[in-house]
Amino acid sequence: MSQYRTFTAGDAVAYAQQFGGLENPSALVGAQEVGDGNLNLVFKIFDTEGVSRIIVKQALPYVRCVGESWPLTLDRARLEAQTLKAHYQHCPQHTVNILHFDPELAVMVMEDLSDHRIWRGELIKGVSYPQAPFQLGEYLAQTLFHTSDFFLHPHQKKAQVAQFINPEMCEITEDLFFNDPYQIHERNSYPPELEPEVAALRDDPQLNVAIAALKHRFFSHAEALLHGDIHSGSIFVAEGRLKAIDAEFGFFGPVGFDVGTAIGNLLLNFCGAPGHLGIRDAAAAREQRLSDIRDLWNTFAERFQALAVEKTRDDALAYPGYVSQFLQKVWHDAIGFCGSELIRRSVGLSHVADLDTIADEEMRHACLRHAISLGKALIVIGERIENVEELIARVRQYS
């Protein structure tokens, strides 16, 4: 019955009627495809008033990218749905609600967040959501603690590690994050004027050994069920609200990866701010980003610590003082992954609007150079940055 076929708008409406859980499903009458069309189909399903009520998202079996056809497993829809369901179970207030999922069709039906906006765009415009960094810290603490060895029974943890093995999506990260920017590779993308800075990445032994260590931890440290791609573009915000979406990179990996990419995207905004705002507003935005990073980390660490004290099930890991030591490991990992996020978003295939949409070329190049040099510094000296205040001091030093 549900063998894979690409959905039409009509299919999407019918599917939303059947699985959207609305009291009056026949009120759903129209659909608009709003995805970028490269990776997934995303339909907003409208009611008779023209209000978007439900989202229907279908994975496509390929991604068209840099001119080449790149097949991509439909199983990523299962991984996304199951990751979001697991995260929703532990943090419903900050995870998009998956209402239905069909593995064969690679389709999920989810709550509509049309009254939210993508955080990245708001950050670029300088629109403030004062709760967002706290909420993101809460999301990371809840989802990562409850899927870690602190909380899961060892049998359950091992079964979930197997369930969330995600070879194809992890490979994208393994390549784009940890390889391409440190090699000459056709997938890399940066202005030719930055060639000296990029060449210097390839020629830095300390940096490359540190990147190898980060990649090895990404490969092998199955600490918790990560979102795997948590950045300001996969986070919806509204006044007092925040929801994570798009978890198709979900797998069991190092906790510091999610934390580090989240912090990294605030730093990318920090680097790009002068390209979008006037001098005074940019300075204020930068201060705000540093404050956001402090709030995000402190919330994450305090909540994770509190959850560990309250709910750790493993006798050995529950020993007083151990969770602090673990959070120190997470912190150092996070700084490293944060640094590599800065570099791969400046040099690699996948960029961010915080930097790429800066109209003035000279300014754009200056901001990219800033992101590269800051990223490099964080990767190399990450092990010596002991806490978030030292990180903030270092960021100021590299500004």
Place this chain on the structure above:
Amino acid sequence: MSQYRTFTAGDAVAYAQQFGGLENPSALVGAQEVGDGNLNLVFKIFDTEGVSRIIVKQALPYVRCVGESWPLTLDRARLEAQTLKAHYQHCPQHTVNILHFDPELAVMVMEDLSDHRIWRGELIKGVSYPQAPFQLGEYLAQTLFHTSDFFLHPHQKKAQVAQFINPEMCEITEDLFFNDPYQIHERNSYPPELEPEVAALRDDPQLNVAIAALKHRFFSHAEALLHGDIHSGSIFVAEGRLKAIDAEFGFFGPVGFDVGTAIGNLLLNFCGAPGHLGIRDAAAAREQRLSDIRDLWNTFAERFQALAVEKTRDDALAYPGYVSQFLQKVWHDAIGFCGSELIRRSVGLSHVADLDTIADEEMRHACLRHAISLGKALIVIGERIENVEELIARVRQYS
């Protein structure tokens, strides 16, 4: 056809005739059960000359232990067979050869090693196998390198991580290794005279935080396909030869666990030597054990390093200098796991003959105390012991 039933000697002979790969299978005429009967049936299959030619090993669905019935998955036979086959693929000279395996019967047919002896017994008697530490280092380097992220394609590695998920056997280690000795637990086993030393383990915050960190790494660091239970009792030796057996604890875990338990068993022999040998012979045996540890580690590290230089497939991990940094992580992990092996073999459920068969009670207690205090020191100061020469100096200091 092959639904589970417990083998008789006759079944074992018939099975060996069918799957033993001998040219004249009808020459196999008799069987003797030589297992301890608690965990597995182990049959030696004899030919008409009375020579043992083949081993048939069958897992029992339970282990009778400390008076209680303890069911145990038959799937451990699959995990053992598949681990040994994987290790044999990379190091045939030091891994027992599995000729046939049936998952439903939980039976494997393997090469006969009757001309070998269990290394532990030889170590206790003071019989020297000068090649053994080098060969064990070679075994660890070959098997752990070739199943690590350095060598396996990331897709293959992830599939194997799932294939070797081993919840029940890992749980035994998780409990016996990292929990019981640091708690009051009915499974623990030690003379009442040692209560002060054992109570001090429970009361040492630094020790317990370090044990939590080791357990967390055992839970989450999927670095390579471990043997999982490599000690002098799971190693057969003969003149110039060494073969690892009994891999039912195989899973993807931290490389330092296998290395550390191997070193730990040499140190257990070091601690027990005065209980089995005269003063002069015991002193010589101790020097030999320290030399064995040096040879084991140096062989392991040099071979792993050489394999990494020659055969690493991952671009990032191949960066010059990274493997040395990783081996330093392995070293520190190994010291910690080595220390916990000393303690769990002295205090926990499962002991070793090196200590337990010491006839003189006072001497036995002294040797046990030595193992406990040395184990504790290694766990706590492990991060500060930079290399094998420092380890040897510390061991002398605690003698």
